[in-house]
Amino acid sequence: MGGIGKTELALQYAIAQLEQEQYPGGICWLRARGQEIATQIVTFAQTKLGLTFPDGLDEKGQVDYCWGHWREGDVLVVLDDVTEFDAVEPYLPPSDPKFKVLLTTRLNLGSSVQSLSIEELDEESALALLETLVGPDRIQSQLEDAKTLCGWVGNLPLGLELLGRFLARKLDWSFEKLIGRLESKKLAAKALITKESGMTAQLGVAAALELSWVDLSEAEQELACLLGVFAVAPIPWHLVEECLSDRDKDDLEDIRDEGLRDKNLLKRVEERTYQLHQIVKEFFRIKLQESSGNGESLKQSFCKAMVGIAQGIGNNPTIDVIAGMSASIPHLEELVRQWIDILSDDDLTWPYVGIGRFYEGQGNYGLALPLYQECLEQTKKRFDSEHPSVAQSLNNLALLYDNQGRYTEAEPLYVQALEMRQNLLGTEHPDAATSLNNLAVLYYDQGRYTEAEPLYLQALEMRKKLLGSEHPGVALSLNNLAALYTNQGRYTEAEPLYLQALEMRKKLLGSEHPDVATSLNNLAALYTNQGWYTEAEPLYLQALEMQKKLLGSEHPDVAQSLNNLAALYDNQGRYTEAEPLYVQALEMRKKLLGSEHPGVALSLNNLAALYTNQGRYTEAEPLYVQALEMRKKLLGSEHPDVAQSLNNLAALYDNQGRYSEAEPLYLQALEIYQKLLGDEHPNTVKVQSNFDDCRRRIKESNT
Structure with missing residues (x-):
């Protein structure tokens, strides 16, 4: 690759050997690119060694005479910047131990030649090179910008030398200012073009790469332009094959290996994975833009292939899917950053x-x-304010807010998406059913059960009618309706729905699927609420193992299962087994969901309940208080989870004999439950009993 520092390294080596007198026979430096090698050898022998030639020798004969009559002692012959090995090979010295030949080249000369591959510098070495040019004070005072500057040229020695010498002249320029100029001008920036006397390199960065470019065939240049569309990241080769699906795969590999790899413009980083240096990518992208007709076709091919990759990532991707897709994500992100305007409306x-x-x-x-968020902005920009893609974007953003516990931000987006879909697609459409279901989930999460139920029922009936009685969407609606009934204490209505959803998911999705694990977990929670602990435990364990296998050991669903299993052990008095699971779930939720999230509040509440059951009141109280405040902040002052926290904190005070502090909390919890769940709900009945007992104890203590 041009600009990596091959010539400079060879020059420094030759100078060092000269100073150490390692080659008494002399050091002969030959320029290979665009020069007559034979003429240089003959001229060197005549001027430096004083050789005269017999008459009648042709050019090849004169060169052979030079090697045969060279002065005694070891000799170093340097051929710098070899572009065609076959053109110089006839003139190389004979196989004599006295001759040592050093070639610098951008080519891969194969296993017949012992080679040393020169890579770009690491960050520490790049900063050290820059420091020699601009001084340590400027580096240390702008260290982060200096690192960014090195990264911009991919730690390429030529680029660093050009930038360093430019900054040495521009004493009033900050590194940040130069970075801005590079972002604006790219490889056309003056700092990457202007060379000074004393530099080994004869060209700027772009001009150095141009020498390699002109040696590429038309097919090799086309592949180079395509690679310039990708991100500066490892490129799985199957992505390139998908972009050029009409090409023979073997021919494509030959173009890659014999063209770009052999000229060291493309590096193999692992099996079927390749990467461009940042500067090379930038150069190829310039060539892509210059190739107007074919360039647009290559961009479209890239976008089409990457959309296909995106479509292969479903909801709740398993760890196998995530692992398989991870190398494609930087290139999808590059599409979003650079090529989004090329996509069709549908894509x-x-x-x-x-x-x-x-x-x-x-x-x-x-x-x-x-x-x-950006997707919503792009769809609004591309389409009218009311369009199915805008509705989808509203729904997706609202769903994310819901998962983050940002309910007040989610609701207006869900409502807007629902209304837009009903207006555009009709009131009976699968997308309208999805919006109804999602809005119902939000109401459920907020404890607004009476508002959620009719939406769940409407979505369920619509899905059965539109999608058939056995469909993943129908199973989801059954599951959600059962969860609502569970939270309302309507256990006999919930169980058959959970069982129906579980069987349907197993049949449609297979026995090992994230949705199946969710159904197992939910059914176990129903059994736990009814005190059927022996039925619940194996389901919890099965769900947890399945989720770890499919989703990885750190995932919100895994945290939920850990929490639920811990709650089961807590209810059974198996405190030593429950505590580490509660702690693990809490830490996982904080890491994945942030320190303020309804799931974190639930974990704090549950861990406090465990400590209360163990009589560890001083450890429990701050956790209960923290959970209560978080729930009020996130869910509002009237929510079933807030009532739960009020009841639990009151019970703690009650157990400590702090009856006057407990009584008003019990009363607040009771009023919330009565309002939201009704007088007959198990939670309401329990809090009513707690409140009555507390008032009785207060009365007894006063007599």
């Missing part, structure tokens, strides 16, 4: 959705959020 949302699902599937909601 516009797919890259955002694919990347969003990839991150959501790992519980990385913070990484998914900007993708969904």
Whole structure:
């Protein structure tokens, strides 16, 4: 690759050997690119060694005479920048131990030649090179910008030397200012073009790469332009094959290996995975833009292939899917950054959705959020304010907010998406059913059960009618309705729905699927609420193992299963088994969901309940208080989870004999439950009993 420092390294080696007198026979430096090697050898022998030639020798004969009559002692022959080995090979010295030949080249000369591959510098070495040119004070005072500057040229020695010498002249320029100029001008920036006397390199960065470019065939240049569309990241070769699906795969590999790899423009980083240096990628992208007709076709091929990758990432991707897709994500993100305007209307949302699902599937909601926000902006920009793609984007963003516990932000987006879908697609459409279901989930999460139930029922009936009685969407609706009934204490209505959803999911999705694990977990929770602990435990364990296998050991669903299993052990008095599971779930939720999330509040509440059951009141109280405050902040002052926290904190005070502090908390919890769940709900009955007992104890203590 041009600019890596081959000539400079060879020069420094030759100078060092000269100073150490390692080659008494002399050091002969020959320039191979665009020069007559034979003429240089003959001229060197005449001027430096004083050789005269017999008459009648042709050019080859004169060269052979030089090697045969060279002065005594070891000789170093340097051929710099060899572009065609076959052109110089006839003139190389004979196989004599006295001659040592050093070639610098951008070519891969194969196993017949002992080679030393020169890579770009590491960060420490790149900073050290820059420091020799601009001084340590400027580096240390702007260290992060200096690192960014090195990264911009991919730690390429030629680029670093050009930038360093430029900054040495521009004493009033900050590194940040130069970075801005590079971002604006790219390889056309003056700092990457202007060379000074004293530099080994004869060309700027782009001009150095141009020498390699002109040696490429038309097919090799086309492949280079395509690679310039990708991100600066390892490129799985199957992505390239999908972009050029009409090409023979073996021919494509030959173009790659005999063209780009042999000229060291492309590096193999692992099996069927390749990468461009950042500067080379930038150069290829310039060539892509210059190739107007074919360039647009290559961009479209890239976008089409990457949309196909995005479409392959479903909801709740398993760890196998995530592992298989991870190498494609940087290139999907590059599509979003650079090529989004090339996508067709039908494909516009797919890259955002694919990347969003990839991150959501790992519980990385913070990484998914900007993708969904940008997707909404792009669809609004591309389409009218009312369009199915806009509705989809609203729904996706609302769903993410819901998962983050940001309910007040989610609701207006869900409502807007529902209304838009009903207006555009009709009131009976699968997308309208999805919006009804999602809005019902939000109401459920907020404890607004009476508002959620009719929406769940409407979505269920619509899905049965539109999708058939056996469909994953129908199973989801059955599961959600059963969860609502469970929270309302309507256990006999919930169980058959859970069982129906479980069997349907096993039949449609297979016995090992994230949705099957969810159904097992939910059914176990129903049995736990009814005190059927022996029935619940094997289901919890089965769900947990399945989720770990499919989703990985750190995932929100795994945290939920750990929490539920711990709650079961807690209810059975198996405290030593429950505590580590509660702690593990809490830490996982904090890591994945953030320190303020309804799931974190639930874990705090449950761990406090365990400590209370063990009589560890001083450890329990701050956790209960923290959970209560978090729930009020996130869910509002009237929510079943808030009532639960009030009741639990009151019970703690009650156990400590702090009856006057407990009584008002019991009363607040009772009023919330009565309002939201009704007088007959098990939670309401329990709190009513707690409140009555507390008042009785207060009365007894006063008599």
